[in-house]
Amino acid sequence: MIKRTRILDALNSESPLEHILIKGWVRTRRDSKGFSFLDINDGSCLRNIQVFVEEGSPPYKTLKDVNTGSAVEVKGSLIESPGKGQKWEIRAGDLTLVGPAEPETYPLQKKRHSDEFLRTLAHLRPRTNKYGALFRIRSESSFAAHKFFRDQGFYYLHSPIITGSDCEGAGEMFRVTTLPASKINPETTGDVFEKDFFGREAGLTVSGQLEAELFACALGNVYTFGPTFRAENSNTPRHAAEFWMIEPEMAFADLNDNMDLGENLVKSMTIHVMENCQEDLELFARFVDKNLIHILETVIEKTYARISYTDAIDILRASGKTFEFPVDWGVDIQTEHERYLCEDYFKRPVIVYDYPKEIKSFYMRLNDDNKTVAAMDLLVPKIGELIGGSQREERYDVLERRMMENNMNFKDYWWYIDIRKFGSVPHAGFGLGFERFLMMVTGVSNIRDVIPFPRTPRHVEF
Ligand code: 4AD
Ligand code: MG
Numbered sequence: 001m002i003k004r005t006r007i008l009d010a011l012n013s014e015s016p017l018e019h020i021l022i023k024g025w026v027r028t029r030r031d032s033k034g035f036s037f038l039d040i041n042d043g044s045c046l047r048n049i050q051v052f053v054e055e056g057s058p059p060y061k062t063l064k065d066v067n068t069g070s071a072v073e074v075k076g077s078l079i080e081s082p083g084k085g086q087k088w089e090i091r092a093g094d095l096t097l098v099g100p101a102e103p104e105t106y107p108l109q110k111k112r113h114s115d116e117f118l119r120t121l122a123h124l125r126p127r128t129n130k131y132g133a134l135f136r137i138r139s140e141s142s143f144a145a146h147k148f149f150r151d152q153g154f155y156y157l158h159s160p161i162i163t164g165s166d167c168e169g170a171g172e173m174f175r176v177t178t179l180p181a182s183k184i185n186p187e188t189t190g191d192v193f194e195k196d197f198f199g200r201e202a203g204l205t206v207s208g209q210l211e212a213e214l215f216a217c218a219l220g221n222v223y224t225f226g227p228t229f230r231a232e233n234s235n236t237p238r239h240a241a242e243f244w245m246i247e248p249e250m251a252f253a254d255l256n257d258n259m260d261l262g263e264n265l266v267k268s269m270t271i272h273v274m275e276n277c278q279e280d281l282e283l284f285a286r287f288v289d290k291n292l293i294h295i296l297e298t299v300i301e302k303t304y305a306r307i308s309y310t311d312a313i314d315i316l317r318a319s320g321k322t323f324e325f326p327v328d329w330g331v332d333i334q335t336e337h338e339r340y341l342c343e344d345y346f347k348r349p350v351i352v353y354d355y356p357k358e359i360k361s362f363y364m365r366l367n368d369d370n371k372t373v374a375a376m377d378l379l380v381p382k383i384g385e386l387i388g389g390s391q392r393e394e395r396y397d398v399l400e401r402r403m404m405e406n407n408m409n410f411k412d413y414w415w416y417i418d419i420r421k422f423g424s425v426p427h428a429g430f431g432l433g434f435e436r437f438l439m440m441v442t443g444v445s446n447i448r449d450v451i452p453f454p455r456t457p458r459h460v461e462f
Contacts, residue, residue: 002075008044010078011088017078022049022090023098025127026070028110029063036063038092040072043126046133046279050081050089059095069101069108069127115449122453122462130287133280134450137273138438144272145225145246145434148265154221154248159208161227164200165412167210168361172230173203174241204229207431208247210363210416213392216249216427217419223248225434233457237446238335238383240435242455249429255365255374255391258428259351262378262387263304265432266349270299273441281441289443295381296441302348305341309333309355309372315345332359333377338384349386350379362406363416364390365426366398376430383440389430396420 005020024042034055039048051074053059059074066072073096081089107121108128118125125131146156166173177184178197193201208224215222224247231241248265250257274281274296285292307315316327316337325334333352341350354367355375364373378387393399399420403410410417438450448454453462 005078006044007040007042007047007049010049010090011045011047011086013078013088016080016088020076020078020090022051022074022076024049024072026066026068026072026101028068029066036060038063038066038072038074040074041127041132043132045136046129046283047086050083050086051076051092051095052089053092053095057092059092062095062097065097065100066095067101067103067106068110069103069106070097071099071101072096073098115446119448119454126452129283131449133277133283134438134442134444135452137277137280137442138450138452140277141269141273141434141438141441142225144269144276145265147272148268149221149223149248152221154223155215155219157208157212157215157219157222157224159205159211159224159226159247161205162198162202163205164198164202165210165416166203167205167207167363169406169408170206170232172206172232174229174231176202176204206230207245209249209429209431210413212247212249212429213363213427214415214419216251216429217423217425220252221248221250235457237448238436238439240447240451240454240456243447243451244434246432246434247429249427251425251427253391253428254426255353255376255428258389258391258430259306259353259376259378262351262376262389262430262432263349266378266380266386266437267300269437270296270441274300284442284444289382292443295443298348299380299440304349304351304378305346306351306353307341309352309375312337312341312350312352316340319345330356330358335384338377338379339382342379342381342384349381352377352379357402360390362402362408363392363399365393366402374428378430380440382443382445383436385433386436386440387430387432389428391426391428394420394424394426396424 002019002021005022007022007024024040027039027041027048030037036053038051040051041048053063074090074092075094076090076092078088079091108124126135162176183192206228212222212224227242228245229242248261313327313329323336353376354372357373360373360375364375366373374391376389377385380386393402399417435447435450444450
């Protein structure tokens with residue numbers, strides 16, 4: 001009986017195996033006098049398996065059409081490799097060319113390609129060592145998040161993608177409409193949308209938080225994990241128009257509980273990746289960031305610094321550094337400031353809390369000083385902001401006032417305010433940018449390279 005075997009399992013085998021079937025793509029073919037070698041990868045791991053084909057054997061006839069990039073099936077036995085560099089190899093008894101690849105036009109050469117070039121080949125880049133490793137790490141990180149929450153008794157909530165309310169209030173929603181473009185211009189008002197699909201303005205969600213709050217106030221602890229969309233026109237290496245966010249929300253919880261949860265989540269996901277993606281991670285530690293393992297050890301071992309926004313501003317002003325964006329109480333902390341705090345001052349992740357209310361969203365709980373809100377950002381080396389969250393305003397009257405100050409339309413949020421009337425409780429949560437997490441664990445410096453098909457201003461190819 002022939003047994004279909006993943007290359008990962010073959011390479012990790014304890015003993016030789018007879019009658020196995022491998023399916024994958026040819027990375028290289030090397031011809032010598034009397035025999036040839038194929039290196040095959042099936043995406044199950046970073047390593048290729050070497051296939052030995054002897055001249056005169058039945059598979060040798062197929063070999064002439066098998067080139068880099070071709071899809072093949074190999075039947076044979078796993079034997080101890082007489083050559084150096086690998087423990088096992090396959091002696092081919094049968095070789096089928098499933099899908100040929102033209103050697104003249106296959107764009108992935110043996111040499112290393114730049115990330116910029118590979119972005120133009122997003123359909124093929126997962127076949128390279130680096131991107132194969134990256135997307136295996138992405139998959140495992142996603143599992144790590146679900147595992148963390150499940151172990152802690154959180155329920156997974158599927159919040160809607162299409163929404164009528166802008167959670168962050170920043171006006172960065174993509175519009176969802178079935179109206180012809182000619183009906184819509186920047187001045188288009190509500191009346192026009194009465195004839196639209198939903199009978200009112202609708203958009204793609206910027207966050208699942210508002211819905212998560214409602215469910216936290218019913219199921220206790222919940223989290224969302226899904227795609228979110230922002231039409232902010234900022235072309236930075238840290239922003240995408242479509243990105244994935246993990247948003248836990250806890251009932252009967254305050255800002256301190258929130259900070260503990262954020263720190264534990266980041267540590268737990270990082271440990272999981274380090275334990276389960278060792279081989280893939282090594283590639284990044286060797287070729288992308290030599291300092292990667294040191295950073296990750298800091299992330300999992302150190303207690304994160306916790307300082308108020310006011311203290312952070314004092315530290316930045318006393319730093320003697322010239323920042324591109326000058327610091328003053330009341331201005332938003334920029335990436336350069338966040339990185340200074342993590343990398344130079346504290347040399348570990350930092351949680352900054354109690355921000356001025358003017359620079360944060362309407363839903364954050366107003367502190368007794370009437371100037372700051374119970375917000376928190378978790379900052380990590382090289383990235384800056386990884387998590388943004390807060391304790392939520394659970395007091396009906398205060399929330400109403402804050403929404404008025406922000407000129408918000410009550411009609412769009414009636415249900416959000418309403419829940420404050422019936423068994424309102426202190427609650428808190430945050431959003432972790434999943435791509436930012438992946439940038440941190442891999443050392444990759446551009447968000448376009450940690451998401452399968454990046455969507456950024458003027459880019460929606462693939
Ligand atoms: O700080 P943000 O905007 O917070 C919220 O959306 C809250 N509603 C979350 C909550 O409390 N439930 O975004 C949260 C995180 C940021 O810290 C960042 O990591 C990531 O989401 N993020 C982005 N990642 C990639 N591209 C973008 N354009 C991002 N905007 C935010
Ligand atoms: Mg934020």
